[in-house]
Amino acid sequence: MSDVSVKICGLRRPEHVAAAVEAGAKYVGFVFFPKSPRNISIEDARALALDVPPGVAKVALIVNADDAFLDALTARVPLDMLQLHGAETPARVAEIKARYGLPVMKAVGVADADDLPALEAYVRVADQILVDAKPPKNADLPGGNGLTFDWRLVAGRRWPVPWMLAGGLTADNVREAKALTGAQQFDISSGVETAPGEKDTQLIRRFMSAAQSA
């Protein structure tokens, strides 16, 4: 039995949700960000989420969302976690957690050692931390760019809450990512796609197998 947990993010089709669940993903992610090729409507996400079995966490990825959107989202989609992937402050993270009563995972972008202190404020308010590659300046997306960062920056790091590694992961590099960082949780989106937003069942299975044997 593997000690690794995987989140497959940016799912939009039932066959890809099924492939992720059948292959052992512990989290499935839905992206609510109109600029993303993985964006999904609330009603389409609801239909997918209703078919996810217990034991697999349904995660909504949101970027600087306001309360009106979050009210509508949480009223319709049965969710287990909110992933905040924008410039939400620690105070906003705490506010969202209190208002919706859902566990919150805050993404923090890392490019160099100067980005690491920002994590400390978030581990006090979030239930989990997602350590992702920092997007390039002027990037359209704050994540999901298929970029890695220098994993040695977080080698052996421990925080008081669970953490997940993201950014440019693939079936070919997840073993090295685990060995270098000691991460036990991995989040992937573009690495299981054939084109932006186009998930692939075989790539999902291949990544799950590589992560579980890493």
Ligand SMILES: O=C(O)c1ccccc1N[C@@H]1O[C@H](COP(=O)(O)O)[C@@H](O)[C@H]1O
């Ligand atoms: O996937 C997206 O479109 C996305 C949009 C806005 C914010 C985050 C997004 N994706 C997240 O980014 C990381 C890394 O993704 P990748 O594997 O490098 O493609 C991951 O947490 C995605 O959930």
